[in-house]
Amino acid sequence: MHALINRPVYMEQLISFREKQIIKVVTGIRRCGKSTLFDLYCEYLRKDGVGDDQIIRINLEDPDYFDIQDYMQLYNLVKDRLISDKMNYIFIDEVQTVPNFQKAVDGLFIKPNCDVYITGSNAYMLSGELATLLSGRYVEIKMLPLSFKEYISALEDDTDLQMKYQRYIQNGSFPYILQLSRRRDINAYLEGIYTSIVLKDIVARHRISDAGMLDSVIRFMFDNIGNLCSATNIANTMTSKGRKISAPTVENYLSALVDSFVLYKAGRYDVKGKQHLATGSKYYLSDIGLRYYLLGSKRADLGHILENVVYLELLRRGYEIYIGKVGSAEVDFIAIGDEGEEYYQVAYTVNDADGKTLARELAPLESIKDHNPKHLITMDFVPLTSHNGIKQINALEWLLH
Structure with missing residues (x-):
């Protein structure tokens, strides 16, 4: 036991x-x-x-x-x-x-x-x-699978956090994964979860006749976490690649994936106009290990994966989360909690010689004129830094505290 x-x-x-x-x-x-x-x-x-x-x-x-x-x-x-x-x-x-x-x-x-x-x-x-x-x-x-903090708490030591983070995203955050060490055992376990969700929770419940098309939509969504998506542009993209599908069918598949807690949908919010926007949403995955199982590691976009991890952590912490529109710019997350709004920008790294990446990531936050807390979360190991009141925080430290 x-x-x-x-x-x-x-x-x-x-x-x-x-x-x-x-x-x-x-x-x-x-x-x-x-x-x-x-x-x-x-x-x-x-x-x-x-x-x-x-x-x-x-x-x-x-x-x-x-x-x-x-x-x-x-x-x-x-x-x-x-x-x-x-x-x-x-x-x-x-x-x-x-x-x-x-x-x-x-x-x-x-x-x-x-x-x-x-x-x-x-x-x-x-x-x-x-x-x-x-x-x-x-x-x-x-309930969500293990947070990074819960994952670390189950291991015998908490050294080399960067390596453990790589395992956390690659192997996945389902609790039983921690009892498996071989890649093929982990893949077999993830395959079992994926198959039972698709067959029991989606195909059977929603009476979907074309499981192959559903699989194509799932692969498309797993490959596009953190990208603005609509049923119409997903249908158009897939049809242009030879997989003809209608927007209403995509809409049905997406709602089935959200209902089964495979995907989480984040709508958009106009920060200046203080209103919810009807167009464009982003989707995040409840477990990144499923993405690695389905797509392999070659196409891993570490920036979007980190964004996904941060999104789930904000959910765990009880926030209501939106994608922020600030004029023509975008803030990754507006997190609304008991104490009001907070803003989060996520980038894998902002360490470049000329400072252009840092400036680009800070710009949307700087254009927001209210005084709510603003955060830039990166994997860079830097001392806690403030850029005109915008706190730059290391992602692993933020996840663990």
């Missing part, structure tokens, strides 16, 4: 909602650690005096539960194990596999002494009927 990797950000959220009259819904891409989070949390509950008979765990991807075909079976299975005079902690993994599961969840939620926790690998579970039936009764905890 391998030691569980601590996931403090998510644990704190679960603990803060413990026994609150609300359903805890943990969502995220397959294999990002949702079940293991429940293991950690159950361990915490036991240390706090909760008995094993009070903890009900059901993983609907476990063959033991494959015969559960409808919500009443699920409801009765849990109901029969409830203890009347104690708090019951109910954990149901991959709940979306049971049709109308929301009726079972709601039925358990309204019973006395029931604290309900569920997971799902598809945003679809929080749309439509579920949202209506459970409206105002659930809180979503959005």
